[in-house]
Amino acid sequence: MTQTRTTKTRCPDEAFHQEGPPGYLARKEWARKLSLTHTQQQCPGCGLWVIWERTGGTT
Numbered sequence: 001m002t003q004t005r006t007t008k009t010r011c012p013d014e015a016f017h018q019e020g021p022p023g024y025l026a027r028k029e030w031a032r033k034l035s036l037t038h039t040q041q042q043c044p045g046c047g048l049w050v051i052w053e054r055t056g057g058t059t
């Protein structure tokens with residue numbers, strides 16, 4: 001249990017990350033709005049939930 005897994009490794013899909021604005025509340029609101037039209041996905045590169053895929057919503 002002493003092995004620490006580095007999370008700072010560069011993600012190959014980092015370009016697709018959408019982490020939102022800085023600040024907890026701003027990001028929370030941003031994610032809430034985004035979730036109306038997008039689905040949060042796990043990044044295949046790093047496993048973080050930072051991918052937002054647009055759902056087939058009506059525009």
Ligand SMILES: [Zn+2]
Binds near residue numbers: 013017046047048
């Ligand atoms: Zn990633």
